[in-house]
Amino acid sequence: MPGWYYDKKELKNTPSAQDGIDYQTEMRYRKEGARFIIDTGIKMDLGYSTSATGVVYFHRFYMFHSFKQFPRYVTACCCLFLAGKVEETPKKCKDIIKTARGLLTDQKFNTFGDDPKEEVMTLERILLQTIKFDLQVEHPYAYLLKYAKCLKGDKVKLNKMVQMAWTFVNDSLCTTLALQWEPEIIAVALMYLAGKLSQFDVIDWTGRTAKHLRWWEMFVEDVTMDLLEDICHQVLDLYSQTPSQSNESPPQNQPRLNPPPSSSVARPSNGQNNPVSPDQPPPMHSSIPPPSDVPTYIYGTFTGAPPPVPGFPGFSAPPMSAPPVPPHMAAPPPGPPPNIAAPPPVFPFVNHPPPFAPPGVPPGANYYQPPNPPHRQFYPPP
């Protein structure tokens, strides 16, 4: 949607900033709100796109309101609640609040007041108005999968690169990148970063022409290396602050299966003023084991460990009962409308998004396309 992108100056002059909240603190609040939405989403078995949509609402909301006026965990719940309805994966408000209560300290939960449900429900109308009813949000995930399909090279390495990029996209939600750049550009930048870190050099790609120096020039225009690096660094910055640095962080509900990336992909301690360029990935990357003995999930991620692998029947079953047909399509149309989640097709490899196989039936005419992507997980293939 046009109108939802801000430059860095605007991001430093938010209502919270005008309310006396310093930039670092606001960034921490945003990060905590985003993480909380993602954690709540995972706990409630919501798909990655629902959580991501909720996070984008959250960031947009605080471009118009101050964190002092609207406590972040209430807003976060409301964003997830609304995103659930929009992404056709509705959860009852009271269930979201129940989950939130389990994830938050008593002190934080106190911001919900005496009637938490009423608090969230009242906020829904304010949230809707604030985000100007722009409910449909695009995320980098679909672009990531689309671009990956065009890249040629070692399949195992490519797969690994895509997993890593997917994780970076998850983590990018904790930054304000979604307020700065279109999802296409974020996808390109984080694939570029993942390519560097996993040592996957893209030499050839489908649709290559003589005038293309880089694969992404097929998809996005005027993207400079400076821009890509800036985006990568905003994500890498997350890893240089470990959660323990902030005692305000929400409790770690997901057990970390692996060390957080601060020990593997974070820039070295030379700190913010002398960032490591993605062109020279941190030396740690060379310790990434070869694909054959890759553990299930080598990159501990900022957003937590991958959720338990859903069982075959559970995951291949429709996520929700089919939503009612919208009245303007009162009869069974040849395909689902765009904003109705179709049951995900049954994949032979059910537990992850297949980056290289077209999910389901290939799109036919330019309408009645199946929604993309059909998988609902927050995490990429192991």
Next chain:
Amino acid sequence: MADRSSHFSAPDQTGHEYESLSRIGSGAYGTVYKAKDKRTNRVVALKKVCVALTEDGIPMNTLREIGLLKQLNAHEHPNIVRLLDICYGHRTGKELIMYLVFEHVEQDLGSYIERNPRGFNTIQIKNLSREILNGVDFLHSNRIVHRDLKPQNLLVTFDGHIKLADFGLAKTYDFDMKLTSVVVTLWYRAPEVLLGLPYATPVDVWSIGCIIVELYNLTPLFCGTSEGDQLTTIFRELGRPSETDWPKDNISIKWESFRSIDSTGYMHNFSGNICETAKDLIMRMLTFDPIKRISAMEALNHTYFTEEPINT
């Protein structure tokens, strides 16, 4: 509130405030007001929508529809009426009043036809038809079926261009108005709708076919008085469909019940100076079988639109 007095404002958080000037139209399910944006003095059309709140707030289908309207709006299609703002009115218990703020357009095609008793020339008809199809093709490519195309839902700007209105929103909002005596017109309904069959984008093409003929004739094509009469009227004009074309599944109305109607209609006796290519296009749009009916996109590529203009 707005029904009691025509002066009200719907202040919203973005700082806009609207003052109602007059009531433009109230259809079967809603009321549209002409209003002024107090801050910019721009004249707008406010569509009052009444949302029934559930235990979990604003219902999903309302969110879906409004999200869709906003998304379409971002494309700024020239033949779709622009949605400028959305704001809340009063919330009364279980109901939330919302106002959809649209750009105000001069008039609808119904009154445009009425105000041109001498009719339109062929160039005008072709241009209007093309713009209607353009807008509808855009909706169809976004998986939206308008379902209720009729001259009253097609707006005409002061300089004669078409803007589609009244799509995407369910017709179930304004509960208090549902029982009013306003009759929902059947005249532009496709046979598959009248037969109670599943339907999709072809229903809109049917309606456009009826509207194009109306542009030539200045009077509605099929004026049925009930659902059954509407079908009979259609079959009298177009000829009764063949038994092989008659749908086999999920149909309660028997082909035999129209036996008395001739299989060749008198539709070919078009009145006025309608050319052969126009006739051909219209007959393709008024094809009984929705599968065989021309699509909006195909219609735009029909010779009627692509041939060199001839002076008549």
